[in-house]
Amino acid sequence: MTLSHEDSIRLFRNSAPYINAHRGKTFVVMFGGEAVLDPNFPRLIQDIALIHSLGMRIIIVHGARPQIDERLSFRDVHGQFVDALRITNKPTLECVKDAAGSLRSQIEALLTLGLPNSPMHGARIRVCSGNLVIAKPIGVKNGIDFEHTGLVRRIDVEGIKDQLDDGSIVLLSPMGYSPTGEVFNLSHEDVATQAAIAMKADKLITLSEYDGLYKVDEHESEKFIRTIELQTLEGLVKENKIVGEITCLTAMMAAVESGVERAHCVSFKENGAILKELFTRDGGGTLVLQNHYEQLRGAVIDDVGGILKLIRPLEESGALVKRSRELLENEISQFTVIERDGMIIACAALYMYPEDASGEIACVATHRDYRGQNRGERLLEAMKAKAALNQLKRIFVLTTVTGHWFLEQGFEEKSIDTLPPSKQQMYNFTRNSKVYMLELD
Numbered sequence: 096m097t098l099s100h101e102d103s104i105r106l107f108r109n110s111a112p113y114i115n116a117h118r119g120k121t122f123v124v125m126f127g128g129e130a131v132l133d134p135n136f137p138r139l140i141q142d143i144a145l146i147h148s149l150g151m152r153i154i155i156v157h158g159a160r161p162q163i164d165e166r167l168s169f170r171d172v173h174g175q176f177v178d179a180l181r182i183t184n185k186p187t188l189e190c191v192k193d194a195a196g197s198l199r200s201q202i203e204a205l206l207t208l209g210l211p212n213s214p215m216h217g218a219r220i221r222v223c224s225g226n227l228v229i230a231k232p233i234g235v236k237n238g239i240d241f242e243h244t245g246l247v248r249r250i251d252v253e254g255i256k257d258q259l260d261d262g263s264i265v266l267l268s269p270m271g272y273s274p275t276g277e278v279f280n281l282s283h284e285d286v287a288t289q290a291a292i293a294m295k296a297d298k299l300i301t302l303s304e305y306d307g308l309y310k311v312d313e314h315e316s317e318k319f320i321r322t323i324e325l326q327t328l329e330g331l332v333k334e335n336k337i338v339g340e341i342t343c344l345t346a347m348m349a350a351v352e353s354g355v356e357r358a359h360c361v362s363f364k365e366n367g368a369i370l371k372e373l374f375t376r377d378g379g380g381t382l383v384l385q386n387h388y389e390q391l392r393g394a395v396i397d398d399v400g401g402i403l404k405l406i407r408p409l410e411e412s413g414a415l416v417k418r419s420r421e422l423l424e425n426e427i428s429q430f431t432v433i434e435r436d437g438m439i440i441a442c443a444a445l446y447m448y449p450e451d452a453s454g455e456i457a458c459v460a461t462h463r464d465y466r467g468q469n470r471g472e473r474l475l476e477a478m479k480a481k482a483a484l485n486q487l488k489r490i491f492v493l494t495t496v497t498g499h500w501f502l503e504q505g506f507e508e509k510s511i512d513t514l515p516p517s518k519q520q521m522y523n524f525t526r527n528s529k530v531y532m533l534e535l536d
C-alpha cells in the first residue's frame with residue numbers, strides 16, 4: 096500500500112486526537128509465547144516501543160507455553176496436564192525458568208534495537224523486570240498436587256508504579272515468587288489480568304493469532320465483533336457463540352469485570368494492528384467495554400419533564416433554541432435519551448428529511464455533572480445508527496457554539512445551501528448558526 100502525500104498527512108492528523116487522549120494512560124499489553132515465534136514479532140515489539148515513546152505507560156506481559164514445551168521435549172521430560180493446567184514439578188520448573196529467562200532477554204534486546212533505519216532510532220528505552228509478582232501455590236486439588244504451578248497473589252503496585260514514573264517499560268514474565276522464596280509457574284493471562292486490575296490500567300490489550308473475536312450468528316457463520324459490551328459478551332459466551340483465542344477472551348472479561356474500562360484483542364500477525372487499534376476511531380480489532388449501567392433508549396412521553404429540566408439551562412444560555420412543552424410532546428419520538436437511575440442525563444433528537452436522505456441532529460445536551468465521559472459520542476453513535484436504519488445518507492447539525500465537538504466527531508463545515516430545501520427556508524439568519532455535515536457510510 097502506498098499512500099499519497101495527502102493521505103499520509105491526513106492519517107497523521109486523524110491519529111493526533113488519540114495520541115493526546117492516550118498520553119499518560121497505563122496500558123497492559125499481553126501476548127503468549129506463540130506471538131514471539133511469529134515473523135511479525137520484532138515489528139510488534141517496535142510498535143509497543145513507539146507507543147511508549149508517545150507517552151503511554153506500558154506493562155508488557157509475555158507467555159512461554161510453546162517455549163516451555165520445546166524445552167520439556169528436548170530434555171525428555173513428560174509434561175503433565177490436569178484440566179488444561181500444567182503440573183509443574185522440579186524438572187518442569189527448570190524448563191519454565193529457562194524459557195521465561197530466554198524470552199525476557201529476547202524481548203529486552205528487541206526493545207533496545209535502535210538501528211538508524213528502524214522506527215525507534217535515537218530513542219533509548221529502559222526495560223525493567225524483577226520480583227514484581229508475588230505468587231501462591233494452586234496447591235492440591237482433587238487429590239492432585241500442582242506443585243510449582245501457582246496463581247498471582249499480589250502485584251507490587253508501588254514497585255511497578257515507580258518504574259513507570261521513571262519512564263521505563265515494565266516487563267512481566269509468567270513467573271512469580273512467594274514470601275517463602277519459592278518460584279511459581281503462572282499463566283500469563285492471570286498475570287496480565289491481575290496487573291491490569293491492580294495497576295488500575297486504562298486498557299488491557301491482548302494479542303491474538305486472530306484479529307479479534309467472532310460471533311457465531313443464526314446461520315452458523317462467523318461475524319467479526321468490532322465493539323461489544325461485557326454483559327452481551329458474557330451472554331454469548333454462555334451460549335457458546337464466541338470464537339476467538341480463549342486466553343485473550345478470559346483475560347479481557349476478567350479485567351473489564353473488575354473495573355478496567357477497555358480491553359482490546361488484536362492480531363499479533365498483522366503488521367501494525369496494535370497501532371491501528373489505538374490510533375484510529377474504529378480500530379482494527381475487538382473492543383470489550385464495561386457495561387453501561389446507564390441506559391440509552393428512545394424517549395417516551397414520560398421523559399418530557401426530564402428533558403425540559405435538562406435543556407432549560409442550555410436554552411437560557413442561548414446554546415439551544417427554546418422548545419415549549421407542547422412542541423417537545425409532539426416531537427418526543429425523535430428524541431433519544433440516556434437515563435441514569437431514573438434521571439435523564441443526556442438527550443439528542445434526529446429530525447429526518449427523507450426526501451433529501453438526510454437527518455438533522457438537534458437538541459444535543461448532557462447534564463453538567465456528567466460531561467466529559469463520552470456520552471455525547473454514545474448519543475451520536477445511536478443517531479448514526481437510527482439514521483442508517485432509515486436509509487439516510489448524511490446527518491447534519493446547526494450550531495452556534497459546539498461546532499468544534501462535531502468537527503472532532505468527523506463532521507465537516509458546509510454552507511447553508513447544502514441543507515435540504517425545506518430546512519433552508521426555515522434557516523434563522525439572526526442565530527447565524529454554522530452547518531456541519533457527516534456523510535454516513
Ligand code: ARG
Binds near residue numbers: 372374379380
Ligand atoms: N482508538 C480508540 C481506542 O483506543 C478506539 C478503538 C476502537 N476499536 C474497536 N475495535 N472498536 O480506544
